[in-house]
Amino acid sequence: MEKWPIGVFTSVDAGLGVKLEVAHELGVPTIQLHAPAQETRTAENARKFLERLADLGITLTAVFGGFEGESYADIPTVVKTVGLVPPETRAARTQEMKEIADFARQLECNVVALHLGFIPHDTSEPLYAEVLEVTRDVCNHAKGNGQNVHLETGQEAADGLLQFISDVGVDNLFVNFDPANMILYGTGEPIEALKKIGSFVRSVHCKDGTWADKPGEEWGAETPLGEGDVGIETYLRTLGELGYAGPLTIEREIAQEPTRQKAEIGQAVQLLSDLKAKIG
Numbered sequence: 001m002e003k004w005p006i007g008v009f010t011s012v013d014a015g016l017g018v019k020l021e022v023a024h025e026l027g028v029p030t031i032q033l034h035a036p037a038q039e040t041r042t043a044e045n046a047r048k049f050l051e052r053l054a055d056l057g058i059t060l061t062a063v064f065g066g067f068e069g070e071s072y073a074d075i076p077t078v079v080k081t082v083g084l085v086p087p088e089t090r091a092a093r094t095q096e097m098k099e100i101a102d103f104a105r106q107l108e109c110n111v112v113a114l115h116l117g118f119i120p121h122d123t124s125e126p127l128y129a130e131v132l133e134v135t136r137d138v139c140n141h142a143k144g145n146g147q148n149v150h151l152e153t154g155q156e157a158a159d160g161l162l163q164f165i166s167d168v169g170v171d172n173l174f175v176n177f178d179p180a181n182m183i184l185y186g187t188g189e190p191i192e193a194l195k196k197i198g199s200f201v202r203s204v205h206c207k208d209g210t211w212a213d214k215p216g217e218e219w220g221a222e223t224p225l226g227e228g229d230v231g232i233e234t235y236l237r238t239l240g241e242l243g244y245a246g247p248l249t250i251e252r253e254i255a256q257e258p259t260r261q262k263a264e265i266g267q268a269v270q271l272l273s274d275l276k277a278k279i280g
């Protein structure tokens with residue numbers, strides 16, 4: 001594959017991505033896919049989806065897990081509801097994440113990714129050890145499928161994430177770096193974080209945003225790519241310095257406004273194409 005193929009985050013019937021047709025109309029050669037709802041994850045649907053991808057000449061680069069009951073309404077709600085951290089839903093979601101990995105294998109995709117949730121900062125907390133254990137469990141299952149697991153960034157600062165990956169201690173756990181999330185969650189300056197985590201970054205989101213007045217307590221604001229505080233040219237230059245050549249997957253989480261979403265993703269494709277021509 002060429003260096004830095006452009007990608008877009010898509011969904012079928014769950015999650016906030018654009019439809020496959022939008023990726024096709026915008027001429028985008030790669031996608032990440034939010035895992036479809038449980039009843040849709042059948043072998044028959046996997047086969048049909050693979051056929052459509054082949055027809056459109058689009059490559060699937062990662063399947064993202066997501067779960068019923070997750071809410072990104074505000075930061076405290078994320079802590080309570082997202083990922084494999086909340087104890088009440090952990091067992092069922094862990095099982096579902098393994099099923100999503102198996103569905104991804106049917107889609108011939110060797111990367112599964114997820115928002116793990118807020119990992120406790122105090123590594124002596126029992127919850128920290130529990131999250132290590134469940135992450136190992138998912139990674140071992142994915143390994144049986146020949147897959148790597150990518151953790152979406154944002155909910156942890158770079159140092160905490162590095163510590164966590166080291167403590168999990170498996171060889172198929174990596175990072176999907178989302179620079180805007182570092183800003184939106186207030187977990188750190190994204191370029192600095194990228195340099196620290198660099199050796200683990202195996203996929204990325206191209207998303208932008210502006211800092212909140214009280215970072216970490218309230219959300220920052222997501223913006224069209226190039227209009228936020230990430231600094232997209234510096235972002236790509238840093239990825240280049242780190243030797244990252246994988247897909248640049250655009251994510252714009254305004255699924256409730258599909259017309260605007262498509263237009264802004266089109267502008268993002270243009271921006272990334274221009275920057276690739278300049279520095280790629």
Ligand code: MG
Nearest residue numbers: 152178205251
């Ligand atoms: Mg993201």
